[in-house]
Amino acid sequence: xxxxxxxxxxxxxxxxxxxxxxxxxxxxxxxxxxxxxxxxxxxxxxxxxxxxxxxxxxxxxxxxxxxxxxxxxxxxxxxxxxxxxxxxxxxxxxxxxxxxxxxxxxxxxxxxxxxxxxxxxxxxxxxxxxxxxxxxxxxxxxxxxxxxxxxxxxxxxxxxxxxxxxxxxxxxxxxxxxxxxxxxxxxxxxxxxxxxxxxxxxxxxxxxxxxxxxxxxxxxxxxxxxxxxxxxxxxxxxxxxxxxxxxxxxxxxxxxxxxxxxxxxxxxxxxxxxxxxxxxxxxxxxxxxxxxxxxxxxxxxxxxxxxxxxxxxxxxxx
Amino acid sequence: xxxxxxxxxxxxxxxxxxxxxxxxxxxxxxxxxxxxxxxxxxxxxxxxxxxxxxxxxxxxxxxxxxxxxxxxxxxxxxxxxxxxxxxxxxxxxxxxxxxxxxxxxxxxxxxxxxxxxxxxxxxxxxxxxxxxxxxxxxxxxxxxxxxxxxxxxxxxxxxxxxxxxxxxxxxxxxxxxxxxxxxxxxxxxxxxxxxxxxxxxxxxxxxxxxxxxxxxxxxxxxxxxxxxxxxxxxxxxxxxxxxxxxxxxxxxxxxxxxxxxxxxxxxxxxxxxxxxxxxxxxxxxxxxxxxxxxxxxxxxxxxxxx
Numbered sequence: 001x002x003x004x005x006x007x008x009x010x011x012x013x014x015x016x017x018x019x020x021x022x023x024x025x026x027x028x029x030x031x032x033x034x035x036x037x038x039x040x041x042x043x044x045x046x047x048x049x050x051x052x053x054x055x056x057x058x059x060x061x062x063x064x065x066x067x068x069x070x071x072x073x074x075x076x077x078x079x080x081x082x083x084x085x086x087x088x089x090x091x092x093x094x095x096x097x098x099x100x101x102x103x104x105x106x107x108x109x110x111x112x113x114x115x116x117x118x119x120x121x122x123x124x125x126x127x128x129x130x131x132x133x134x135x136x137x138x139x140x141x142x143x144x145x146x147x148x149x150x151x152x153x154x155x156x157x158x159x160x161x162x163x164x165x166x167x168x169x170x171x172x173x174x175x176x177x178x179x180x181x182x183x184x185x186x187x188x189x190x191x192x193x194x195x196x197x198x199x200x201x202x203x204x205x206x207x208x209x210x211x212x213x214x215x216x217x218x219x220x221x222x223x224x225x226x227x228x229x230x231x232x233x234x235x236x237x238x239x240x241x242x243x244x245x246x247x248x249x250x251x252x253x254x255x256x257x258x259x260x261x262x263x264x265x266x267x268x269x270x271x272x273x274x275x276x277x278x279x280x281x282x283x284x285x286x287x288x289x290x291x292x293x294x295x296x297x298x299x300x301x302x303x304x305x306x307x308x309x310x311x312x313x314x315x316x317x318x
Numbered sequence: 319x320x321x322x323x324x325x326x327x328x329x330x331x332x333x334x335x336x337x338x339x340x341x342x343x344x345x346x347x348x349x350x351x352x353x354x355x356x357x358x359x360x361x362x363x364x365x366x367x368x369x370x371x372x373x374x375x376x377x378x379x380x381x382x383x384x385x386x387x388x389x390x391x392x393x394x395x396x397x398x399x400x401x402x403x404x405x406x407x408x409x410x411x412x413x414x415x416x417x418x419x420x421x422x423x424x425x426x427x428x429x430x431x432x433x434x435x436x437x438x439x440x441x442x443x444x445x446x447x448x449x450x451x452x453x454x455x456x457x458x459x460x461x462x463x464x465x466x467x468x469x470x471x472x473x474x475x476x477x478x479x480x481x482x483x484x485x486x487x488x489x490x491x492x493x494x495x496x497x498x499x500x501x502x503x504x505x506x507x508x509x510x511x512x513x514x515x516x517x518x519x520x521x522x523x524x525x526x527x528x529x530x531x532x533x534x535x536x537x538x539x540x541x542x543x544x545x546x547x548x549x550x551x552x553x554x555x556x557x558x559x560x561x562x563x564x565x566x567x568x569x570x571x572x573x574x575x576x577x578x579x580x581x582x583x584x585x586x587x588x589x590x591x592x593x594x595x596x597x598x599x600x601x602x603x604x605x606x607x608x609x610x611x612x613x614x615x616x617x618x619x620x621x622x623x624x
Contacts, residue, residue: 031400031585032383034390037492041483062612066619099481099501106461106480114327114594117484118460159608167604171458171593172487178593181600185607193611197618214618222614300487307582310589 028311030303037173039300044293046097050090051165051289054124055192056199056282057086058161059219061131063196063212065155068148074208075200077138080151082199084135087128087161094124116167123160130154162192169296175306176299177292179237183230184292190226191285194219198260198281201267201274209274213264216281220261223288224254236309240295240302250291256284328595330564331451338466347470348513349572350522350530351538352444353545354584355557357529359442363397364388366524370509371396374499390585391445393497396506397521400584402441411556441577443584444530446521447472447493447506448561449572452592455485455494455505463503470535470572471508479503490568490590508572535572545576554578560586567591 030036064079095104108125112118130150137147163185170181177184197219200212227250231238241250260281267274299305331337335344367373376394381387384401391398405414414436453472456464463479466472474494479502485494486503494505509519517523522532531538539562549557560581561571567590581588 029580029582031402031583032381034585035492036582036585036587037490038486038495040487041496059611059615062615066616070619097483099483099496099503100479101481103461103480106463106478107482109478110460110462112460112462114457114597115460115484116597116600117458117482121460159612160604162611163604163607166607167597167600168484170600171597172484173454173490173492173590173593174487177487178596181596182603185600185604186610189607189611193615211619215615218614218618296487303582303585306587310587311582313589 024308025304028304028308030307033303035301036303036306037300039297040172040174041099042293043097044290046093048286048290048293050093050097051169051188051293052191052195052286053086053090053093054165055162055188055289056195056285057083057090057131058127058158059192059196059215060086060199061127061151061154061158061161063200063215064134065151065158067211068151070211072208072211074204075212078200078203078212079196080131080134080138082196082203083131083154083158084128087124087131091124091128116164116171120164120168123157123164127154127157127161130157162189169292172296173306174296174300175309176234176237176240176296179309180230180234183226183233187223187226187230187288187292190219190222191288192219194223194257194260194281195285198264198278198285201264201281202278206268206271206274210268213267213277216264216267216277217261220257220264220281220284223257223284224261227254227288236312237299237305240298240305241291244298246291246295246298249287249294253284253287253291256280256287260284327457327597328452328567328592329569331569332564333470334451334466334569335468335470340468344468345513346534346536347572348508348533349449349470349535349538349574350446350508350519350532351542351574351576352446353529353531353542353576354441354443355545355549355554355576355578356527357399357442357444358527359385359399359401359440360526361388361399362524362526363444363521363530364395364399366520367397367506368394370512370520371507391447391491391493391495391505393495393504396446398445400441400443400445402579402583404439404441404579405436406439408437411554439578441579441583443575443577444521444525445584445586446573447508448491448568448574449506449508450592451564451569451572452594453568454488454490454592454594455503457592457594457597458484458488460484467508467510467513469508469510469513471510471513472572473507473510474503474505476500476502476504488593490587490592538574542574542576549576567595 060079060082064076067075095101107121131154134147134151137143166185166188169177197212197215201216231241260277263273263277267277373394386401388398449471463475481501497504518532522530560577561574564570
């Protein structure tokens with residue numbers, strides 16, 4: 001009775017049996033196996049794309065500002081353009097996911113510190129405006145000084161762009177997201193660095209791409225290590241990250257991260273390696289967000305992830 | 319911090335309306351006490367709710383699992399009667415395995431004669447939005463569409479909601495949901511319009527057994543304690559309250575229950591916690607990660623090569 005509907009049938013586990021059997025998968029009780037919490041209504045690909053694009057654009061903006069400061073015009077250009085395209089597309093994905101897109105401006109009706117989506121909107125809106133203006137100046141070759149000021153301002157918001165989406169997911173009752181709230185921002189931050197670094201590696205001439213290559217390697221290593229750490233600390237929730245579709249996607253993400261990290265090491269010498277790093281790094285960053293998103297949805301659908309950890313954290317209330 | 323503000327995200331909070339900014343003269347906090355020991359599963363509450371609140375039909379499918387063909391709470395279902403069929407030993411009142419619940423005559427098991435006589439009992443419970451003291455749906459709503467009413471309840475303003483859907487996974491009870499026809503979020507309002515006229519909510523008015531009781535929350539909590547004692551004296555030791563405790567993970571529910579089995583048997587979470595309790599810790603982790611990424615990227619620009 002481990003995987004069929006029977007296990008969750010309400011009359012199948014006596015109270016004595018519960019205490020003997022450690023309330024694991026075998027013996028937990030539920031209402032006909034129905035979910036306890038509601039599955040998020042957020043759509044694919046809108047929301048995973050929003051997660052990836054926001055992070056990538058944040059790290060790209062920092063990359064652009066630092067490239068500018070170190071006199072690397074090619075990398076500055078790529079950083080600025082990736083930041084603008086990423087954040088604009090992130091806004092479009094967010095609006096497209098709304099149930100009432102015509103009312104998207106209500107997002108800025110209030111500022112609510114208790115709502116990560118409100119705080120996020122107040123980061124994303126000025127960030128996309130600033131990076132958009134910077135990109136126009138970059139492409140048109142106009143107003144270099146105002147562009148530099150705007151880019152500098154966007155860089156203040158940029159670190160927040162790489163992590164606020166982690167809080168957005170973690171601040172829910174979804175066990176697969178909430179239980180990993182300590183580690184998730186670090187995973188997303190690494191993933192953002194990997195996304196921006198791999199694009200810089202591919203799009204900037206080899207002689208000028210060293211900082212981007214380092215970002216790609218560091219981001220890939222960070223995503224691999226922190227992703228592992230997150231799963232190890234996730235307790236029972238880790239099962240959702242390791243099995244089924246999310247497990248497959250996250251294993252693919254890890255393989256792609258490793259490929260990207262390896263290719264980026266040789267990208268200074270080979271154009272092919274640079275493109276391999278760019279594509280695999282981008283794919284890894286996308287896959288990580290999508291895998292985390294799907295793992296959370298799985299833990300919302302299965303009452304096991306809601307009931308058993310809640311039982312275990314407070315035996316006094318049983 | 320003053321006692322008024324230190325419990326803003328979790329913990330006991332005597333007056334959520336005042337905390338939300340209403341003057342001290344606001345009406346008493348009101349709510350539901352749903353005593354499932356007298357529920358007869360008539361679903362009058364479901365029907366009254368739909369009629370009063372003009373909620374659209376939510377499907378005419380048979381679930382095939384029990385007499386519950388409603389399934390769960392949702393955007394168009396603000397009261398939901400759960401049905402659980404159990405066989406118990408009348409002496410010990412402990413449950414006996416009967417496999418899947420079904421209709422009709424239970425098979426061969428010894429019933430009337432013999433030492434291990436068993437009887438069927440039905441658990442029926444009318445579920446509803448809990449109107450939490452610390453409501454995660456309200457906390458995470460980015461537009462202010464969800465608000466705390468003067469009665470201490472949690473209500474959605476349909477005109478403000480932009481359909482972001484954040485409240486849906488935030489609710490630890492799985493109550494609020496999106497309505498596809500409008501794209502907005504929707505849930506029980508505790509009949510806000512009726513409360514304003516001094517009338518009880520439609521479901522409580524329609525309940526023929528007073529399983530659903532409406533009133534000032536303090537009064538309901540007292541009444542519930544008495545009812546549990548009474549049941550315990552009658553030997554129904556499995557009776558317990560759920561959601562009544564201001565010390566619980568959501569600061570106590572505005573709609574709480576008397577149950578005859580574990581909460582999860584009725585589809586309720588055993589130990590719900592308002593997700594924003596951990597928000598300060600989450601914000602710290604995110605800020606640390608944001609700082610780390612900025613420093614790490616800066617590090618990538620150091621040391622030779624372009």
